[in-house]
Amino acid sequence: MSDSILVYGADWCGDCHRTRALFDQYNVAYTYVNIDEDAAAKAKMLELVDGRNTLPTVVFTDGSIMQEPSNDELLIKLNLRPAADETATPVVPEHDIIIVGAGPAALTAAIYTTREDIETLLFERGVVGGLAAVTDKIDNYPGFPDGVAGLTLADDLRKQAERFGAVIELGEVTGLKTQGDKTLVSSTSGDMLARAVLLAVGSDYKKIGVPGELEYYARGVHYCATCDGAFYRDKKIVVVGGGNSAVQEAIFLTRFTTHIDLLVRSKMRASDVLQKDLQKFVDDGKITIHLNTTTDEIVGENNSVNKVVITEDGTKKDLAVDGVFVFVGLEPNSQFLKDTPVELDEIGFIKSDDRMMTSMPGVFVAGDIRAGATMQIASAAGEGATAALKMREYLEGQPHPIQN
Amino acid sequence: MPKNVTIFTTNTCGYCQMVKKYLSAKGVGYQEVNLDEHPDRQAEALALSGAMTVPVTVVTKNDDSQEVIVGYNLAKLAPAVA
Ligand SMILES: Cc1cc2nc3c(=O)[nH]c(=O)nc-3n(C[C@H](O)[C@H](O)[C@H](O)COP(=O)(O)OP(=O)(O)OC[C@H]3O[C@@H](n4cnc5c(N)ncnc54)[C@H](O)[C@@H]3O)c2cc1C
Numbered sequence: 329m330s331d332s333i334l335v336y337g338a339d340w341c342g343d344c345h346r347t348r349a350l351f352d353q354y355n356v357a358y359t360y361v362n363i364d365e366d367a368a369a370k371a372k373m374l375e376l377v378d379g380r381n382t383l384p385t386v387v388f389t390d391g392s393i394m395q396e397p398s399n400d401e402l403l404i405k406l407n408l409r410p411a412a413d414e415t416a417t418p419v420v421p422e423h424d425i426i427i428v429g430a431g432p433a434a435l436t437a438a439i440y441t442t443r444e445d446i447e448t449l450l451f452e453r454g455v456v457g458g459l460a461a462v463t464d465k466i467d468n469y470p471g472f473p474d475g476v477a478g479l480t481l482a483d484d485l486r487k488q489a490e491r492f493g494a495v496i497e498l499g500e501v502t503g504l505k506t507q508g509d510k511t512l513v514s515s516t517s518g519d520m521l522a523r524a525v526l527l528a529v530g531s532d533y534k535k536i537g538v539p540g541e542l543e544y545y546a547r548g549v550h551y552c553a554t555c556d557g558a559f560y561r562d563k564k565i566v567v568v569g570g571g572n573s574a575v576q577e578a579i580f581l582t583r584f585t586t587h588i589d590l591l592v593r594s595k596m597r598a599s600d601v602l603q604k605d606l607q608k609f610v611d612d613g614k615i616t617i618h619l620n621t622t623t624d625e626i627v628g629e630n631n632s633v634n635k636v637v638i639t640e641d642g643t644k645k646d647l648a649v650d651g652v653f654v655f656v657g658l659e660p661n662s663q664f665l666k667d668t669p670v671e672l673d674e675i676g677f678i679k680s681d682d683r684m685m686t687s688m689p690g691v692f693v694a695g696d697i698r699a700g701a702t703m704q705i706a707s708a709a710g711e712g713a714t715a716a717l718k719m720r721e722y723l724e725g726q727p728h729p730i731q732n
Numbered sequence: 733m734p735k736n737v738t739i740f741t742t743n744t745c746g747y748c749q750m751v752k753k754y755l756s757a758k759g760v761g762y763q764e765v766n767l768d769e770h771p772d773r774q775a776e777a778l779a780l781s782g783a784m785t786v787p788v789t790v791v792t793k794n795d796d797s798q799e800v801i802v803g804y805n806l807a808k809l810a811p812a813v814a
């Protein structure tokens with residue numbers, strides 16, 4: 329028992345910031361215990377919760393304990409909201425900023441907004457860090473003279489955003505609607521209101537659309553080298569594509585495979601630097617490049633791929649292979665915006681004005697998904713920072729919500 | 733809380749990190765089989781999942797029934813470990 333509520337947390341823990349912000353908002357007195365700075369307190373906490381090391385751990389004055397509670401659970405516990413009163417209209421949670429996606433553009437924007445004390449919630453349906461997190465090594469992001477592993481960069485961006493209080497919800501945003509001067513965001517965690525929204529949803533891998541592609545998905549046909557490459561140790565594969573990603577992924581995959589046929593529909597589109605890297609593997613006999621080559625069919629037996637049918641310079645051929653990795657470009661993740669006023673270009677990228685705002689008021693865009701973006705991590709980060717500052721300007725021109 | 737959770741992973745796989753992150757956030761313990769360190773166990777992952785991909789998460793429930801979740805799929809993972 330204690331005369332004040334104890335919140336055991338850590339500065340990097342987003343849910344701890346959320347909990348403390350809620351207590352502050354409702355004038356609930358509490359003592360914050362940073363377990364990173366107080367080993368004895370951490371030991372005490374672990375003793376109270378049978379070793380379940382989850383933050384925040386909230387100890388109430390009656391001795392009861394909640395771990396990682398939602399805001400709703402806390403309000404009910406503190407008698408600040410009646411439990412499940414069916415006659416009451418449901419309270420739609422409200423946020424200053426909701427960011428859709430948690431890739432480099434989104435996380436950079438969140439570093440800027442939260443550092444200025446603008447409360448920010450991010451939604452991520454896939455990997456925190458976006459495409460950067462599934463890229464093996466990044467050689468052209470400034471500040472890393474020896475390059476940086478995609479996973480490391482992603483994790484560091486996340487930590488930096490969470491340090492200032494950004495909260496990342498694992499879930500998907502499914503729609504947007506204007507409601508007064510706010511935006512109603514529908515998500516797998518329910519509906520919420522936001523004073524401003526940032527769309528930083530990036531793109532996903534494109535399929536080639538040939539027979540066998542869907543049938544052998546993840547059983548011989550793959551789109552993520554860093555995820556599935558390890559299954560091709562000492563095997564023979566093809567990589568489809570001739571752009572930067574295809575070349576980068578083919579080079580990554582040589583660490584597993586005995587040989588790679590690189591199938592390029594017309595000619596190489598990868599940068600000179602990458603092509604020079606690629607040439608070393610061609611000289612060593614680890615990669616063979618096939619230009620003017622279409623991939624026509626993926627064929628297999630007993631749940632695994634054994635050949636691909638190709639047309640090279642007009643001649644049909646079979647290549648005996650164990651697997652196919654496809655990197656033929658990206659498809660914008662804007663399908664969920666179809667029924668909204670957010671204007672897209674012919675391909676599906678989001679149009680914006682010089683404030684990075686879309687055609688829907690209060691809804692901004694940054695990163696790979698923005699029409700005209702240059703599709704690099706450094707530029708996505710830069711756009712995230714710009715969008716954050718533009719959103720702040722927008723919010724300052726708007727009345728603050730009345731806090732109770 | 734399930735009886736046991738085993739995740740097959742590799743060093744470079746971002747979706748594997750997400751499964752681990754989700755389980756840690758929910759306070760669910762797990763064992764990890766890193767296929768880069770134990771390539772000999774690859775066949776086991778393949779047999780369980782029928783797919784040449786990671787992450788593969790094997791959840792053993794309290795009644796000893798097993799659920800195998802391929803990839804990072806919160807719609808399946810969340811109820812399986814609840
Ligand atoms: C193989 C490969 C190699 C690359 N190598 C490099 C490199 O070396 N250097 C470089 O600078 N760039 C590289 N890039 C490009 C770089 O990865 C992208 O430019 C960058 O990741 C874009 O960041 P972003 O934040 O705009 O989008 P993304 O990284 O795509 O992130 C968007 C996120 O939004 C999430 N999302 C989408 N829709 C929703 C929704 N409705 N609800 C919730 N979440 C959603 C997605 O799951 C995703 O995680 C590479 C790309 C690939 C594919």
